[in-house]
Amino acid sequence: MAHGHKTDEKIVYVGDSRVRAKSSRMIPQDFSAYPGKSEVFIPNFLLKEWMVGVVVLVGVLCLVMSEAAPLGYPADPTNTQFIPMPDWYFLFMYQLLKYPYTSNHFVVLGTLGVPGVAFGGLLLAPFLDTGKERRFYKRPIASTLMFLSLISCVYLTVTSWSHYEEEMKAKNLIPENIKREEELHAGKGKSGGAETGGAKKPGAQAAAIVAPDDPGAQIYQKATCVSCHGGDLKGMPSAGIPMLRGVGDKRSKDEIMGIIKNGNGNMVKQYDDNIKKGLTDADLNKLADWLSKQKAQ
Structure with missing residues (x-):
């Protein structure tokens, strides 16, 4: 402490050791000993992931705007020839529910049991696999489960689509989205162009039923x-x-x-x-x- 106004007197600041000094500045951890192998999660790694996500999202948006979504005909409950199919990312589940042990009396097992175990194991994986090793060939259990899941999904998806194509071929059917697109292009080529879409003239009417009492x-x-x-x-x-x-x-x-x-x-x-x-x-x-x-x- 200083006494008076003597310029040559040494000033000593006395603080309370019980109070920790706080700093609002975030000092990133030093990873210089591991060049190119590790970095701070926030903000370095997170910023890179965000930038990659933005690029992918912009690419998806460009595809959506450049190519119209394939649409079929309006739903018709009287059309007994229609073969319903889910989106591609649910084809493996669609095929799984065709098997006897996951359908009919075992439908609860197929819809809740098997997916629950699969996705539950995926959620618990970070908590169960806590080892420091990251090379897949030195993690036999985790790697085996990953490859089995991947092979199962690919096999079920390919099998489901193959069965769909065989059924369509056997019934001599064309997928509605393809057929509707072909009709759209054919309609544009007819008189009237895209404005009329090849529609019938207002005066054209369907023929009446002949001999309705026959x-x-x-x-x-x-x-x-x-x-x-x-x-x-x-x-x-x-x-x-x-x-x-x-x-x-x-x-x-x-x-x-x-x-x-x-x-x-x-x-x-x-x-x-x-x-x-x-x-x-x-x-x-x-x-x-x-x-x-x-x-x-």
Whole structure:
């Protein structure tokens, strides 16, 4: 302490040792002994991760804006030919639920048990694997679980997509998003261009139902045809289900019967299903005859 105003007197500052000196300045830890191998998490490492994340996000946004999302047709509960499929990142789970031990009576195991164990183990991994070793070949348990999980997801995803393609090929179907895009491009090439999209003229109307009191009309309401083509025979052309009004202008009775027995294009054969519903060959003959009468007036 100083006494008076003597310039040559030494000044000694006395502090309280119980009070710690505080500094608002963050001094990063020194990693100079490990060049290129380690760094401070905040802010150095976190800033690099943020910059990489921003670049990836901008790239994804550019892809989204440059390419429109593939869309199918509006949902149609009467379309029995439609094969639902989840997004690609859920294909492995979709395939897993097809197996007997994860579906039906074991659906709880497939939806909660298996995913719960898998994702729960992933969440607990940082707490269970606390060793300092980071080389994967010196961490046999963690590495084995990682490779098994990766191989399982890849296998289930590829298998699920392969089954989907085989089913589409067997039913002679085209994915709705591809079919709709093809129709869009075809519509742009027709008269009217992109503004009209190849739409029909306002004056064009569907042909009326011919002989609605015919016995064949009653058989039609009992047959499997009605589930797709509708009770009004209008079908759903946007979903690939043709209209049966005016079908007599395109198909004869024998051709229609052939389609019922053998199928055609996206339509599978309906003969056996109709027989199971209680219809006879005579009924189907009347049905084909009535449909051949459906001509534009």
